[in-house]
Amino acid sequence: MYVRRLLPPPLQPQPSVVSVRGFSGADVPEASIYDTCIRCGLCLQNCPTYLETSTETSSPRGRISLIRSVGEGDLDLLSPGFVAQMWECLDCRGCEAVCPSGVHYGGLIEPARAQIEAARLPQRSFFSRIARRFLLRTLFTNLGLMRFAAALVRIAQATHLDALARVFGFGAAAALAPRVPPHPLVPRDQRYDAQNAQGLAFLHVGCIMHVAFPSVHLATIRMLQRARLNVVLPSYQGCCGAIAIHAGDRDLGREMARRNIEAFERSRADVYVVNAAGCGSALKEYPELFAADDPWHARARDFSLRVRDVIEVLDAVDLPQPARALDAAVTYQEPCHLANAQRVTAAPRRLLAKIPGLRLIEMRESTICCGSAGVYNLTQPAMAKRLQARKVGAVLETHATIVATANPGCAIQVEAGLRAAKSSARVRHVVELLDAAY
Ligand code: SF4
Ligand code: SF4
Known part of the structure; x- marks a missing residue:
């Protein structure tokens, strides 16, 4: 399928002719994280790929061992088994939630993917590089372009042209696509005031959310007003960067982080509210994208302390019946x-x-x-x-x-x-x- 060629590699990648030993550069899976794994296996039953395959290499413990092997120079970074496992992992963090040793697995898998992608870049074809760049760096970072793409999908759905997608290899994407409603919720610095407001909430509109789920945003705004928060939708905000970070492009993740942190600081809001769990997790983990001596690290830390899922906000206030x-x-x-x-x-x-x-x-x-x-x-x-x-x-x-x-x-x-x-x-x-x- 065409889309599979653009982002991560296929499940069974071809053997690489390039040998890359160890990790290098800025985004390195830290030994201080993988060394805390005591190999107890308590995470295995919480790992979706292990539940499906019953295979050690498809488990968190197996993947941590692979990452350690690459880190210690015993395994090639681009060895097919390593690459396949780094992409078969869902980055769902089910392992992290039950680990008695507190292994921060997300801090391993995401840099590991960044390492692979950096090493694979020269091997990608020109077209693959352009297509990947367009998807990650143009479509997901430009909310206007995202709305244009969503409008095309809506027209295709309304005229049943989406059936043609199968012919061009986009059948799986067409089958998954939600019905795109006619009116996206565009952030234009609009403000929704509450009665007896106790604070100001910044609403993160997201890339997919604002075109595919505007009704969720409208429900969120009304609930925040009931929670006595004014709500603002600053126009200078962007995608959270989670898709890029998961796809191994942490530089783009940093770009998006800087943009959203600036947008929040400018807004002078009290809380940064998000209603998409994947975005919320990425936004709360912005400090991990910056080295401790980078000035953006402190800004990212202050920012992340103000990020809340709307569910956390509504649970914390005294809502009427x-x-x-x-x-x-x-x-x-x-x-x-x-x-x-x-x-x-x-x-x-x-x-x-x-x-x-x-x-x-x-x-x-x-x-x-x-x-x-x-x-x-x-x-x-x-x-x-x-x-x-x-x-x-x-x-x-x-x-x-x-x-x-x-x-x-x-x-x-x-x-x-x-x-x-x-x-x-x-x-x-x-x-x-x-x-x-x-
Ligand atoms: S639960 Fe934690 S310590 Fe145990 S094997 Fe899994 S990652 Fe390692
Ligand atoms: S992140 Fe999810 S899929 Fe990956 S190893 Fe952990 S539990 Fe398994």
């Missing part, structure tokens, strides 16, 4: 980057429990990744499909009619899986359910 009941069986799909990376698990359940009539039915393996993981469902379609089927099976067992979640990637992946399974269950952001009840 909802006005309306919602008579529905709801199950909650935990976004990995909310549960594992940000460790926010109880707050969404507490908020859902506020809604009269709503019956929360827990699904099995709610923290196991659904296979979305940024663009993983496009770059590793086989494993993504297995994980999607696993998740849809868990949802169907609950007989819930609504799947609540808090991340666009999960919403797209689970919704597509439910569609394929001909289920009538629908996916909603937690904040949409709350807004409907209020």
Whole structure:
């Protein structure tokens, strides 16, 4: 598939003719992180790829061993097995959440990918380099271009031209694409005031979120107003950079970080609110992108201390009782980057429990990744499909009619899986359910 060629390498890469020993440069997986792994294996049952394959190399412990081997010069950075495992990993951080040694796995996998991408760059074809650059550095960083692309997708969906996508090798992307609504929520410095406001919230609109899920943003704004926060949507903001960081382009991640930090500082807002778990996790981890002696490190640290998922904000304030009941069986799909990376698990359940009539039915393996993981469902379609089927099976067992979640990637992946399974269950952001009840 065409899209697979642009971002990470294929699952079984060809042997490299270039030998690269050890890590080098700015973004290095630190020995101080991988040396804390005591090889206990407690993370294995929380790793989606290990659950699917029962293979040690597809487990967190196996991958940490591989990273250590490269770091100590015993394994080639571009050896096919290493490259394949670094990209088969979902970066879902399920391992990190249960590790008794506190291994910060995200601090290993993301620099490891950056190392691979830097070493592979000279080997990429000219066209592949241009295409990768366009996708990561042009499309995702330019919200106007993202809106233009979304408009084309909307026209294709309205005229059923999207069926043609299969002919050109974009069938998987077309099957996953959410219905694009006609009106994106464009950040134009607009401000929404609350009664008896107690502070100012900066709303991060994101790249995909503002074109594919504007209704979630509108629900977020209304809920923040109910939480007595004025809301501003500064125009000078950008993509959080998570897609680039996961794809091994940490320089672009730094660019986006500097832009968003500046935007927040200029806004003089009290809190930076995000309603996409993957973005929130990247925004909170901006300090990791800068060396301790870089002046941006301190700014990133101050910034990250003000970042909150909207669920954290609403859970922390004293919301009145909802006005309306919602008579529905709801199950909650935990976004990995909310549960594992940000460790926010109880707050969404507490908020859902506020809604009269709503019956929360827990699904099995709610923290196991659904296979979305940024663009993983496009770059590793086989494993993504297995994980999607696993998740849809868990949802169907609950007989819930609504799947609540808090991340666009999960919403797209689970919704597509439910569609394929001909289920009538629908996916909603937690904040949409709350807004409907209020
Ligand atoms: S749980 Fe932590 S210490 Fe144990 S094997 Fe996994 S990463 Fe290593
Ligand atoms: S990040 Fe997720 S997929 Fe990768 S090793 Fe950890 S649990 Fe497994």
